[in-house]
Amino acid sequence: MILTVTLNAAVDVTYRVPRLQPHTTHRVTEVVERPGGKGLNVARVLTALGHRAVATGFAGGGTGDALRALLAQETSVTDALVPVGGATRRTVAVVDESTGDTTQLNEPGPTVTPAEWDTFMATYRELLADARAVALCGSLPPGVPVDVYARLTRAARTADVPVLLDTSGEPLRRGLAARPDLAKPNADELAALTGSTEPLRAARDARRRGAHTVAASLGADGMLVVTADGAWQAAPPRRIAGNPTGAGDSAVAGLLSGLVEGLSWPARLTRAVALSAATVRAPAAGEFDRGTYEDLLGEIRVVEHPVGV
Numbered sequence: 483m484i485l486t487v488t489l490n491a492a493v494d495v496t497y498r499v500p501r502l503q504p505h506t507t508h509r510v511t512e513v514v515e516r517p518g519g520k521g522l523n524v525a526r527v528l529t530a531l532g533h534r535a536v537a538t539g540f541a542g543g544g545t546g547d548a549l550r551a552l553l554a555q556e557t558s559v560t561d562a563l564v565p566v567g568g569a570t571r572r573t574v575a576v577v578d579e580s581t582g583d584t585t586q587l588n589e590p591g592p593t594v595t596p597a598e599w600d601t602f603m604a605t606y607r608e609l610l611a612d613a614r615a616v617a618l619c620g621s622l623p624p625g626v627p628v629d630v631y632a633r634l635t636r637a638a639r640t641a642d643v644p645v646l647l648d649t650s651g652e653p654l655r656r657g658l659a660a661r662p663d664l665a666k667p668n669a670d671e672l673a674a675l676t677g678s679t680e681p682l683r684a685a686r687d688a689r690r691r692g693a694h695t696v697a698a699s700l701g702a703d704g705m706l707v708v709t710a711d712g713a714w715q716a717a718p719p720r721r722i723a724g725n726p727t728g729a730g731d732s733a734v735a736g737l738l739s740g741l742v743e744g745l746s747w748p749a750r751l752t753r754a755v756a757l758s759a760a761t762v763r764a765p766a767a768g769e770f771d772r773g774t775y776e777d778l779l780g781e782i783r784v785v786e787h788p789v790g791v
């Protein structure tokens with residue numbers, strides 16, 4: 483199985499409004515609720531690709547119960563979430579139908595106690611025994627140590643399980659130092675980490691900070707992968723309009739599934755970019771439009787960057 487970790491899981495609420503305007507009242511035309519948080523979206527896409535996915539992290543309170551019920555009803559992801567006393571957060575994505583733009587509001591999440599953290603670590607170590615790869619995803623809830631991803635990366639490396647890290651800010655900086663196999667920052671996260679807005683330069687810098695490979699998601703510009711052996715980039719052949727929430731999570735699922743299937747880097751990159759673009763065409767994070775995905779697989783061209791440039 484592939485293990486995903488979502489320490490700050492969420493019930494993702496997507497509202498569609500005709501036009502988003504500050505200081506006014508909005509009539510919501512559609513409400514969609516999904517089990518969310520980055521690792522849960524990754525797990526969901528992995529199962530759609532035919533992999534067995536186990537999701538761990540924390541869930542608590544009424545929102546935690548709702549999240550677990552949605553996960554069981556709507557997905558074939560195995561639920562290994564650890565109960566906590568605090569309530570799981572909600573995130574709200576507001577889609578402006580006049581522009582297609584999305585505005586995201588993410589709650590901080592429940593405070594995790596030291597005892598709950600210890601239970602999680604014991605669960606995580608047990609799950610690693612059966613995992614072919616692990617994805618560590620998303621922001622941290624209050625109470626969780628900021629070097630948590632470094633700890634989880636080291637535990638996975640000890641268990642000989644490849645690690646993908648997808649987070650931001652200080653947890654990313656600390657996590658990289660523990661040498662994950664793969665880091666997947668987006669362009670903003672990479673720029674905040676390295677101070678460079680030039681993706682190739684920034685991704686090489688991120689590698690020097692500890693990640694064996696860096697896969698940077700670049701929105702409409704697709705994805706750039708920098709490994710020890712070379713650098714490749716791919717983008718969708720045309721602009722795909724829609725809701726980009728969760729596109730990065732689908733890219734993570736593409737990279738992870740390609741890793742356990744032993745695909746080449748260009749093939750993993752193609753899958754990640756196609757899945758990411760196909761997610762923009764789906765109504766909510768954790769889903770993708772299969773027709774778009776299959777069409778794009780045959781259309782995406784991978785370009786290799788010359789060494790040292």
Ligand SMILES: O=P(O)(O)OC[C@H]1O[C@](O)(CO)[C@@H](O)[C@H]1O
Nearest residue numbers: 492518519520588620621728767
């Ligand atoms: O953990 P955060 O960085 O707050 O991100 C969580 C959010 O991101 C998404 O996973 C989209 O990437 C949403 O589903 C939402 O739950």
